[in-house]
Amino acid sequence: MESFVYQVPTKVIFGRDAELQIAPEAVTRGIKRTLLVYGGGSVVKSGLLDRMEKSLAEAGIEVQTLGGVQPNPRLQLARIGVRQALDFGADLILAVGGGSVIDTAKAIAIGAANPETDIWEFWLRKQTVTKALPVAVVLTISAAGSETSDSAVLTDADSNTKRGLNTPFNRPAFSALNPELTMTLPKFQIACGTVDMMMHTMDRYFNPVVTNQVTDELSEALLRVIIRNGPIALQNPNDYNAMSELMWAGSLSHNELTGLGGQKDFAPHQLSHELSGRFDAAHGAALSAIWGAWASYTRRINPERFAQFGKNVWGLTGTDTEELSKAAIDASNRFFRSLDMPTNFTELGIGVQSDKVIEELAWNCSFGETRTVGTFQKLNSKDMEAIYHLANH
Numbered sequence: 001m002e003s004f005v006y007q008v009p010t011k012v013i014f015g016r017d018a019e020l021q022i023a024p025e026a027v028t029r030g031i032k033r034t035l036l037v038y039g040g041g042s043v044v045k046s047g048l049l050d051r052m053e054k055s056l057a058e059a060g061i062e063v064q065t066l067g068g069v070q071p072n073p074r075l076q077l078a079r080i081g082v083r084q085a086l087d088f089g090a091d092l093i094l095a096v097g098g099g100s101v102i103d104t105a106k107a108i109a110i111g112a113a114n115p116e117t118d119i120w121e122f123w124l125r126k127q128t129v130t131k132a133l134p135v136a137v138v139l140t141i142s143a144a145g146s147e148t149s150d151s152a153v154l155t156d157a158d159s160n161t162k163r164g165l166n167t168p169f170n171r172p173a174f175s176a177l178n179p180e181l182t183m184t185l186p187k188f189q190i191a192c193g194t195v196d197m198m199m200h201t202m203d204r205y206f207n208p209v210v211t212n213q214v215t216d217e218l219s220e221a222l223l224r225v226i227i228r229n230g231p232i233a234l235q236n237p238n239d240y241n242a243m244s245e246l247m248w249a250g251s252l253s254h255n256e257l258t259g260l261g262g263q264k265d266f267a268p269h270q271l272s273h274e275l276s277g278r279f280d281a282a283h284g285a286a287l288s289a290i291w292g293a294w295a296s297y298t299r300r301i302n303p304e305r306f307a308q309f310g311k312n313v314w315g316l317t318g319t320d321t322e323e324l325s326k327a328a329i330d331a332s333n334r335f336f337r338s339l340d341m342p343t344n345f346t347e348l349g350i351g352v353q354s355d356k357v358i359e360e361l362a363w364n365c366s367f368g369e370t371r372t373v374g375t376f377q378k379l380n381s382k383d384m385e386a387i388y389h390l391a392n393h
Helices: 018-028 048-058 075-088 099-113 187-205 213-235 240-253 267-279 283-301 303-312 321-338 355-365 381-391
Strands: 011-014 033-038 062-066 092-097 135-139 151-156 161-166 174-177
Touching: 011 018, 011 240, 018 048, 018 135, 018 174, 033 048, 033 075, 033 099, 048 062, 048 092, 062 075, 075 099, 075 151, 092 099, 099 135, 099 151, 151 267, 161 267, 174 240, 187 213, 187 240, 187 267, 187 283, 213 240, 213 303, 267 283, 267 355, 267 381, 283 303, 283 321, 283 381, 303 321, 355 381
Parallel strands: 011 174, 033 062, 033 092, 092 135, 135 174
Antiparallel strands: 151 161
């Protein structure tokens, strides 16, 4: 094992009726005013929003709500939330929803603690986060792992720019994970979530460090569990065992456990952010659409790693490293397609793009050729163009 520092301060409350523990937990922390952030109509129709407001009120906690969070969460709504949190005097931001809602809550928590600074300055790395209000979570979608992670993604709708921010101040203080709250999800969201949690592990697994046996085997086991339960959940969302396995796998996939001692790659995430930002594609779908192209392009850097992935995750057999490494990529793409997830631009629904658009995607992903992405293979703008071209069919 290589050296690492690991601290995940989020308190996780897992199981049936876990959301009912949010109010008592807030009381023990001295919370007086909560801004509750949510997305669309699902939490309203299900009655979850009313239940959360009622339980907080009964605990003596004042509540205001902010709805309307969209997939690829918008900077503009987060700014509105910052102003509302400041006017209300919120001392807790509660996210009731999935990754987009949680990321919006994190942005509001940072902005409300730093009212002198526009929150986009932090996402553009022009300012460093040194404080934030506490965030709590009631998770309704197993996918992003944002309920325990240090990351948050925002999209500036004015410029179609999507940016992520990693900081310890993004870690939620406490999160309630009740698998039953995920049982009414549309199949597309279950599929997107399955891909997203896989990618959070795979973007750590494929890195230059190959001496972390414990981390590798934890990652491989986690991927096998996701691959086993994803199709079951898609077929029967009421299967508590499958939905509970996915929910916990989503949290573990993005709380740094599967990357300890390694060097996070996350090039597929960076490449996919440009697709989501420009075309408003669902995050999980954009990831599966680009991963095969990224893998095919970078495979030659370490085919042994892909062969290990094929054997230990997909159960492939054989001794030819080249063939195994290629077969591992094929197995991954077949699995994505079995979930009705895209593996190229046409399947993503954006169609074949012009060379000009491909150049613009690479230019934006490289921040105007000022950065590379990835550690498994460091990708410059020309590499990014090549990968986008591989997916462009």
